[in-house]
Amino acid sequence: MEQLRGTGVALVTPFKADESIDWNALEKLIDHVINGGVNYVVSLGTTGETPTLSAEEKLDLIKFTFEKVKQRVPVVVGIGDYNTRDVVKRLETCPLDQAAAVLSVAPYYSKPSQEGIFLHYKAIAEASPRPVILYNVPGRTGRNMTAATTLRLAHEVENIVAMKEASGDMAQCMQIIKDKPDGFLVISGDDAIAMPQLACGMDGVISVAANYFAADFAAMVQAAIVNNFPAARQLHYKMLEAFDLMFAENNPGGIKAFLSHAGIVENVFRLPVTPVSKELDAKIKAFLDKYK
Template identity: 50%
Template sequence: MSPQQLTGTGVALVTPFDNNKAVDHSALKKLVNYVIDGGVNYLVALGTTAETATLSNKEKLEVIHTIKEANSNRLPVILGMGSNNTDELIDTINRTDFDGVDAILSVTPFYNKPTQEGLYQHYKAIADVSPVPVILYNVPSRTGCNLNADTCLKLASNIENVVAVKEASGNWEQIMQIIKHKPQDFAVLSGDDATTLPLIASGANGVISVIANACPVEFSSMVNAAVENNMPKARQIHYSLIDLINNIFVEGNPAGIKALLEMRQIIDNQLRLPLVSTTDKLYNELKGYFNAF
């Protein structure tokens, strides 16, 4: 997968569950077809939005199989693969069938709080064994550590198999330093739907999106307009979506987006503990925004 293929909108797919909290593979196929028909550019499986931490190894294999089957080679597929145990992650990579997988998205090690040198060596070890390109994922609010600009750029420059970063730090100065100094063939992706437009305006390549699960046509149109430097159109769509985007995260992710997907009649509004569905108050507020939109 080349960095050019990461331009545009990737969607961080949710994992639908039925009323018994089992993975709903029929709904997952429906979701994959819905977002593809909606114009997204690639699919991201088993990320944070997929509630991957609550899936068994068997379920993870079944989920990726269903996504690949529904996709039928229409779009690139990126597989979320992260751990705070580097050796264990290497072992998992070595045992994974990457047929139909175009890249991996690997979050910074969580809880351990590694140094920048530790982060560099972690990603170098992963890239050395991965048969597909590696996308860095920096989300300090979840992991407790930040992949700073210098380390990100060092990985981008020194390791050929590291092709992009999903940046969700919210640190604008850091992200702009990465965009300013990155190699030409390295992609910077927004990890935050609300700031995708200004990041693309600053030189980012695109986004790995949550809202695109429920609004693939609208959000992809905004991203495409921004990439094509049609800022009046991009701004119009951005501001029509911004209240909905902000509110789907009020009670955590993916509670809000699963509520919207239920309104779209694509999945049931079911989450696994320790996550729970939105309160009735937020659900009704989201429904109001959704109906108005």
């Protein structure tokens, strides 16, 4: 799993004005992030507005991403749900032969116990033809996956190889880093605190901001991984205001605003996600006008 150290980017799904998928814009975005130096891409993450995509569109997106990436970097595919049986079925039917790994979010809405979370992931890992990356994001799922549950999965379930941690709890993150098995990757899911998390020993980031700031974000992560923290801090603080603006109202509303100003995607969404407010968009444009 060394190929998943560094910067991964959770790709947005560009839409045209009629809300159909904008395949040309997605190809442009893929080229933009790979040319910027990211280490891998993630298809069908939450940033890709996957709750609004049909099953057929999800399959088309996986195939299109493989085709356009052309093995220049690894591709991770997001497959998660609160219905364990449904995730297992999708793992058996999705075209994953070219995937480096599967990123699977912790079950949301139903708020299972820690034992339920453990058994959910154990079933997924046993069914998955590719290595599995855990994804803890309690702000979206309604339930935190504790360090103890993460470590139990990391030590006991062979096909679970990494963790995307987006709880924002630094103490929990450090406990996982401290007690994880050799070779198990701990990956940040929080752009704004990724640099200090890397200083604590995380192995990389799956980033939203890298959709736009591919070069600077990848350079920050790489500097931190090799303990060049003066360079990492400089880039972190250069982008810090952007992180605040990007997540001020919703994700992916913020990042699509940035990308639309760059002419990479249109500022179009499927409900219930909407564009950011005019006031926030003006602040984003003002920031980009002075960003070097």
